[in-house]
């Protein structure tokens with residue numbers, strides 16, 4: 001059913017009221033000057049989603065109920081983890097000085113792995129609200145997100161949130177903003193998104209400070225696809241920003257990327273639920289359903305145009321680049337086809353995941369998947385389990401190494417000298433290679449100064465090179481390091497957090513490749529190499545890494561009926577060994593007497609435990625061991 005647009009009125013008393021009586025509102029006459037497209041960007045947990053909720057409530061798009069907390073976080077994993085994974089969009093109507101304004105708000109995720117979502121969201125905007133926590137101040141992702149907006153030449157409105165907190169120090173944060181971003185502190189708005197304090201000021205400043213989009217409605221239709229998701233019944237729902245002309249139901253459109261044409265079945269605004277309309281006009285943000293069957297048909301960054309009026313494609317985005325690769329296998333091979341369909345459906349929705357079929361001796365048929373980062377991988381895994389009820393084994397993640405080949409045979413086989421290796425088991429031998437290259441990142445760490453010494457020693461331990469260090473105020477330091485990606489991908493962030501009592505923050509960006517002296521390290525269980533545990537390690541660290549991996553496997557693999565030798569080897573040379581002693585776990589040992597229900601319960605529990613195990617040869621390995629084996633302890 002079509003819902004009437006809901007309006008919010010601003011009057012001189014800063015009071016808000018809701019009107020629902022303007023059903024016949026004609027967007028074709030709506031002046032572009034009264035449209036504002038903006039994103040909310042911030043470090044994780046600084047309050048983006050809470051502020052979005054308040055803005056939605058104040059403009060009447062949602063009601064003020066407890067149930068509506070973080071309505072833009074729709075996915076189960078988002079609600080459970082309290083993080084935003086997928087950017088969502090909402091169109092709000094707001095009355096200012098007797099005029100109606102259309103404010104298109106795009107909520108974005110804060111975690112480093114999802115900064116790709118941030119960059120595509122802001123490409124549909126003219127301005128951003130940069131939220132900073134009044135207690136924590138500027139954090140690593142605040143800096144990263146600021147630069148995304150700054151480089152896109154957007155207007156930035158700094159908003160200091162959580163001023164209600166006992167330890168809030170908005171003045172200190174304003175000084176940081178002035179020092180680090182060169183934005184006069186007078187431009188900051190102090191709010192409490194939780195209590196709603198001063199939030200109406202944010203709406204006012206959006207209208208006053210952000211420029212309207214400068215698009216021509218008389219020009220041919222041209223729209224940027226900035227997000228897309230898959231609906232089982234209706235196919236692809238593409239989120240679009242109209243940069244020119246208008247689009248109507250029934251129009252035939254073409255995707256510039258694939259050159260395929262489609263008929264528009266439905267289009268409308270997101271408020272934040274879909275609100276079908278007859279037309280969308282330049283300057284608006286909305287959704288389009290046009291019979292596309294796969295998300296790949298609505299490539300993020302693609303341009304849509306009218307079949308009869310071809311236009312030049314808009315500059316797209318840098319394609320998302322997978323930074324972490326891992327094998328994914330069904331717990332039980334008989335579930336392969338169920339898992340295949342689940343992976344297909346989930347990747348339909350997340351085009352930043354790369355998928356390649358793969359198979360392994362021990363784990364059977366599966367896939368090698370590429371992710372933007374480890375959290376992205378964990379979220380994908382969790383969604384597979386929760387939304388598709390699929391049980392999977394994820395192998396140790398690896399970063400994409402490169403090798404410059406010297407062997408004429410291999411060069412001929414690959415058709416080129418430089419190859420990228422996303423599976424350590426396929427790492428070419430040193431004798432066939434001129435040089436190995438490893439991916440590097442520039443990391444930004446922001447921390448209270450008392451932790452600087454500890455953090456520096458951990459960075460050194462992880463082969464990082466310091467680039468610079470500045471004080472952002474009298475207590476906080478911002479450090480830049482060049483890191484090998486491999487050194488930070490699995491557990492660096494957790495260590496940084498724990499060693500700084502949660503105060504340090506970290507963000508990184510791609511810094512190309514650098515020559516590296518790396519070797520392939522195999523792990524053997526009872527003499528049998530386990531491909532899925534193969535890793536690439538720096539040559540100087542091979543012994544300590546091998547020893548640590550054997551120790552962790554010794555902890556992770558439960559004792560079994562026979563002794564298990566865990567060995568690390570480089571080529572034919574074993575460099576470390578641990579032994580898991582034989583042991584038989586009789587769960588009924590302490591169960592005296594004839595209480596049969598208790599016995600059955602214990603046996604069931606043991607059977608469930610076994611389901612989480614996987615046979616590698618004769619050895620049972622818990623499924624988590626594959627990932628946990630890489631998590632190290634920094635001194």
Ligand SMILES: Nc1nc2c(ncn2[C@@H]2O[C@H](COP(=O)(O)OP(=O)(O)OP(=O)(O)O)[C@@H](O)[C@H]2O)c(=O)[nH]1
Pocket residue numbers: 042043044045046047048049050051070082083084108109110111161162163164165191192193194195
């Ligand atoms: N005291 C106080 N807490 C707030 C305020 N705004 C948000 N919070 C709390 O801060 C936490 C994080 O808020 P979110 O809105 O989820 O933050 P976010 O930036 O959207 O987080 P991500 O989407 O994960 O990046 C929640 O527990 C909120 O209740 C505020 O103004 N005051």
